[in-house]
Structures are given as C-alpha cells and as structure tokens.
Amino acid sequence: MLFFSYSTLIYSVSSESNHKYNAPIINIDFLEGHTIDMETTISGEILYADNINSVSWELVDSSGSRGFFDITDDLLFRSSGGANISNFQINIDPYSIGPCSCLIVVSLTIEGGEPIISSRSIFIESPSFPDWIAGPTLxxxxxxxxxxxxxxxxxxxxxxxxxxxxxxxxxxxxxxxxxxxxxxxxxxxxxxxxxxxxxxxxxxxxxxxxxxxxxxxxxxxxxxxxxxxxxxxxxxxxxxxxxxxTEPDVIINGENTVFESGDLLYFDGSSTTDFPWGIEGMTYVWSVSRISDLSIENIIVFSGQSPLSPGIQSNYSGIYQVSLNVVDRAGNRGSDTFSFEIINMQPEARLLINSEEVSNGNELQIDKNSTISIDASLSYDTENDQETLRYIWRINNVPLYEGISREIYWPDTDSDRFLLSLEVVDDDSETSIISVLVVDSENTSSPIFTIILFFSAAVFLSYAANKHRNTDTQSDIPKWT
Missing domain, CATH: 2.60.40.650 (Immunoglobulin-like)
Structure with a gap:
C-alpha cells in the first residue's frame, strides 16, 4: 500500500514569461523516504506551468544516475482556478532497477528562467537481493x-x-x-x-x-x-x-561646491571595490538630504544596479549630504557619505533709462517735464532664479513700484533732482542695487551735494538689502506688469 504526502520544494525564479504572481511549483505525491518492492506509478503535478521548455526525472544513488527520462511530451495539461497545471507520472520497476537507496529528482526548465528542481528519497527493494542493506539518502x-x-x-x-x-x-x-x-x-x-x-x-x-x-x-x-x-x-x-x-569599500566622487543653476548634479560610486569578487551584481542605494539648522530633509532615495547617482536638482541653495549604501551579492553592506554645498549666485542689477544703459553712481540730466522710461530687463541671475526675480524701484530711498519696466514721471516735489534706485532680489533674498541721480537739465548743482546724497543712499540701501535677507514676507509695494 502506498502513502502520499503533499510537500513541495520551491526554487524562486525571476522571469517575465512566468505567471504574473507565481513561479512554477513541482509537487511529487510520494512520502519522503518511502519504500517500494513492486512496480509503482508515482503521480506529480506542476502548478503555474506556463511556458515550459522541458521536464525530466532522474533516479540517482551514491554511484550516479540509475536512469534519466524526458517526460516533456507526456505532460497532461489542465486549468484550475485560473492556474495552468501539468500532470505527469513516474514509473519505477524494482525488478529492472534493482535495490536502491535513491533520489527521485524532477527538473523543470522554463523560458527565461533558472531550472526548478524537486527531490524525494525512495528505497527500492528487489526480491533478487534479499540480503541487501539500505544506506541513507542525502x-x-x-x-x-x-x-x-x-x-x-x-x-x-x-x-x-x-x-x-x-x-x-x-x-x-x-x-x-x-x-x-x-x-x-x-x-x-x-x-x-x-x-x-x-x-x-x-x-x-x-x-x-x-x-x-x-x-x-x-x-x-x-x-x-x-x-x-x-x-x-x-x-x-x-x-x-x-x-x-567582506563589506564593499564604498567611495563617492563628486563636487564639493556648485553654484545654483538649472542643471542636474550627479555623483559617482564607480570607485567602489569589493575584493576579491568584484563589483558585478552589486546594488547601489542613494539618498540625498538637505541639512538645515533645525532639521534634515530627505529629498531622494533611489536604488539600482548603476553606480551613478540619480540626477539631483541644483536650483535650491544650501548644505546637502549624499549617502551611498552598496550591498553585494552576499548581502554585505558598505557605506559612504559626502557633503556638498549649492551656493546661490547673487543677481546682477542692470538699468536702462530711456533705452540707454547707465551705471551705478551716474548722474543723468533729464527735462523735469518729460516722462522717463525705466527698464530692468537686462538684469540677470542663474537660469533657475531668472523667472522669479523681483524688481523694486525706489525714489529717494522710498520703495514705490515693483516690476520689470514702465514709464514714470518726475516726483511731485519742488526739488530739481531725485535718486532713482533699482533693487533686484532673487528667491534666496540675495540682492543687487544700482542707483543713479536724476537732475533737472535746466537746473544743475554742485558735485558736493551729489556725493552726500549718494553716501546717505548707500547706507540706507545696505540696510534695506539686509532686511530682505532676513525676512520671507512680501512687501506691499505696488506691482505692475
């Protein structure tokens, strides 16, 4: 009388051709270590039997193979619960095989996958060898x-x-x-x-x-x-x-300091070594954090087989830390960290008055009754900050307008001169200031007065710029487009 068990050995495989969720499973309906003394048929099945290339079974003892059988063409296919199942049979005749402490080894190959193997121990008795002593299997x-x-x-x-x-x-x-x-x-x-x-x-x-x-x-x-x-x-x-x-010896190569821009930054872990097995098959886990006075903000976590980091945005200034953990095929992990700084580039204020570019400290003589065209469009910053620049216009140190260009009139004052200032501010509150003295062309004064006016303006504007760096609030300056 035969006894049957439902036990399996699963070798996991990675193959797109396999069932979406399951790797093939070989079941042999035979109790491990059972003894037979007559011709016996052993049943088996393969669950999730998609894209099978070949199926075979072999009887093996300590001396080698006692028989090899390709049963690919003998498989019987059916479907149950949405899974494809292949049934097979193993026929063993003790009279032709002789006594044996053997292993039944069933092997399966599929498209794009590693072989899958399941084994059972079997003791075969033969009447022709009554004094046979069975050894163990392994x-x-x-x-x-x-x-x-x-x-x-x-x-x-x-x-x-x-x-x-x-x-x-x-x-x-x-x-x-x-x-x-x-x-x-x-x-x-x-x-x-x-x-x-x-x-x-x-x-x-x-x-x-x-x-x-x-x-x-x-x-x-x-x-x-x-x-x-x-x-x-x-x-x-x-x-x-x-x-x-041995854990991998991890090395990160990259720039310690870069200027803020719209470009992507990359770091390189290809100098990592793992003697004596080499770096093939290693997994690289990258993480990037932005470090501030109060917290550490994780920005990127990425893993893959490439030693090159993912692209890191460089449009936000600050102190950053990149970490690389490398895991080899044995599961050993090595790590390295690397700090770098993204530096904000201060904007450059440039001023056009009546379509003519002027420099900081210039004195311009303009008819008091005429309109004045002011234009900051030549001002520039790094590409990432260019679109967010703020243009603040001051007359006699008083902020009056915000925008890139417009036409203005002489201030409502009896004075025959006024100080026009342009402050360009980026999103990191870095500033650049240019000031010019506009004088009524019909009434000029001594240069001593001009020097005093510029000095007092410089002191005030330095204070104003410092305030920008220490506040995130937007001003109530009227804006125009």
Whole structure:
C-alpha cells in the first residue's frame, strides 16, 4: 500500500514569461523516504506551468544516475482556478532497477528562467537481493554556487530505511571550481568533519545553520554526510559555495561646491571595490538630504544596479549630504557619505533709462517735464532664479513700484533732482542695487551735494538689502506688469 504526502520544494525564479504572481511549483505525491518492492506509478503535478521548455526525472544513488527520462511530451495539461497545471507520472520497476537507496529528482526548465528542481528519497527493494542493506539518502537543496556570508541556513532531505533521523555532519574545504568534483568528496571515515546537533527535522526534510564567518573570502565546497547509526552506512552530498564576508569599500566622487543653476548634479560610486569578487551584481542605494539648522530633509532615495547617482536638482541653495549604501551579492553592506554645498549666485542689477544703459553712481540730466522710461530687463541671475526675480524701484530711498519696466514721471516735489534706485532680489533674498541721480537739465548743482546724497543712499540701501535677507514676507509695494 502506498502513502502520499503533499510537500513541495520551491526554487524562486525571476522571469517575465512566468505567471504574473507565481513561479512554477513541482509537487511529487510520494512520502519522503518511502519504500517500494513492486512496480509503482508515482503521480506529480506542476502548478503555474506556463511556458515550459522541458521536464525530466532522474533516479540517482551514491554511484550516479540509475536512469534519466524526458517526460516533456507526456505532460497532461489542465486549468484550475485560473492556474495552468501539468500532470505527469513516474514509473519505477524494482525488478529492472534493482535495490536502491535513491533520489527521485524532477527538473523543470522554463523560458527565461533558472531550472526548478524537486527531490524525494525512495528505497527500492528487489526480491533478487534479499540480503541487501539500505544506506541513507542525502540531498542538499541550497542552490549551487550561492553566496554565503556569516551564518547560512542549509536545507535538504535525508532519510534512512528504518525511518529514524540520521546524524548529519559537514566539512568545508577550499575549492578550485564551480562544481563539486568526485575526488574532492572525502570518505566519511577519513575526513575531518563536524557533527551538527541543532537540526530542524520534518518528515525527512531538514534545515540547519552553518557558520562561514571564520573563512576568508573565496570559493569553497560544503560537503555534508548523513550517517545511519543502525547500519553504519553513510551518504554524502556537496555544493560549491562562494564565501563573501567582506563589506564593499564604498567611495563617492563628486563636487564639493556648485553654484545654483538649472542643471542636474550627479555623483559617482564607480570607485567602489569589493575584493576579491568584484563589483558585478552589486546594488547601489542613494539618498540625498538637505541639512538645515533645525532639521534634515530627505529629498531622494533611489536604488539600482548603476553606480551613478540619480540626477539631483541644483536650483535650491544650501548644505546637502549624499549617502551611498552598496550591498553585494552576499548581502554585505558598505557605506559612504559626502557633503556638498549649492551656493546661490547673487543677481546682477542692470538699468536702462530711456533705452540707454547707465551705471551705478551716474548722474543723468533729464527735462523735469518729460516722462522717463525705466527698464530692468537686462538684469540677470542663474537660469533657475531668472523667472522669479523681483524688481523694486525706489525714489529717494522710498520703495514705490515693483516690476520689470514702465514709464514714470518726475516726483511731485519742488526739488530739481531725485535718486532713482533699482533693487533686484532673487528667491534666496540675495540682492543687487544700482542707483543713479536724476537732475533737472535746466537746473544743475554742485558735485558736493551729489556725493552726500549718494553716501546717505548707500547706507540706507545696505540696510534695506539686509532686511530682505532676513525676512520671507512680501512687501506691499505696488506691482505692475
């Protein structure tokens, strides 16, 4: 009488051709470590069986393959609950195979994905060999050539003919290749090995933790032994392991100081190293923060395979910190931080009067009864600030208008002169000021008066500019377009 169990081993794959949410799952309806003594058909199924390339099963013992069978053309397809399912059968004849402590290994390949494997232990008795003594089985299910750092969970299957849990041992040796070589698998009785005491068993499946933290980085071979204490027989299996206990040495390259602009800033982490395995497959996690007196504001968090940072806007002055965390394929993390400053460029005030450019401190003689065209359109700043510049016009140090250009009249005063000032303010409250003395062309005065007027104006305007830098409030100055 046969007993059946519903237990699976899942190897996750990443493939766009797979089911949108699920990777294929192989189910073998056979109890781990069961014994058969007659011709037997074992059923199995593949859940989410989309885009299958091939399916095969193999019977393997300690000496190698006892039979390989491609069953791709024998699959029976059906659909259930929106999932595609493929059914298959495994036929085993003890008379033709002979006695065996074997593993049934079902392999599946799909388009664009890694092979998916599920295994079961089976003991085959044959009447032709009544004195046969069954040894234990062992299969490590960790992916060969996987990365190891620190303590790693090792899992697999191991069964004994009696049904008792076997003793498990392991050894770790240097390896020269990506595959375990038969000559590198030492005999259980002749190799130094360490017994594993903390094991989680469940119906022939096991999981345990093995430490690789004491090893230098490099390729190794993990060999495990399963010892049946009742028979004294053992089984072995091995997988190649890539040990990487060293965190990446992270280096950020970039400019410490840049001027505010509309350009994007980039930082480079390509000088990062990770000896001896190299930088292939590493994940770069970038974060950028703006640092103020009261807080740290996170601006960007980005991860990817490229060592180049995402583009960082440079249109806002301040102190910033960029951090780079690099995670290698073994999960080790290294980090570096880099501070930089975006400096605001002070605007440049330029003034046109009656279409003629004038300089700071000029004296202009204009008919008191004529209109005066004033224009600040030649003033400039960095590209990011240009559109937000404020143009504040003062007459005799009194702010009267805000806008880029207009026509004005002589102030309503008996004076034959007035001081015209243009203050250009950017969004960081940086200012630039230009002042000219406008004099009635019919009535000029001595230069001493002009010097005094400019001096007093300079003192006042310096005070006004400083106020702009220390307040965010908008003034009530009339604006025009």
């Amino acid at each position: 299969k490590i299910h960790n992916t060969p050539n996987s990365w190891a750092s620190g303590v790693v969970e090792i899992f697999g299957i191991s069964s004994t003919y009696s049904g008792n849990d076997a003793e498990l041992y392991f050894s770790i040796t240097n390896s020269s290749g990506v595959n375990c070589l038969d000559e590198e698998i030492e005999d259980f009785t002749s190799v130094e090995h360490e017994r594993i005491y903390e094991i989680l068993w469940s119906s022939g499946t096991f999981s345990t933790n093995i430490s690789f933290s004491h090893l230098e980085d490099g390729p190794y071979q993990l060999t495990m032994f399963s010892n049946d204490t009742q028979t004294g027989l053992f089984a072995d299996d091995c997988i190649p392991i890539k040990v990487d206990n």
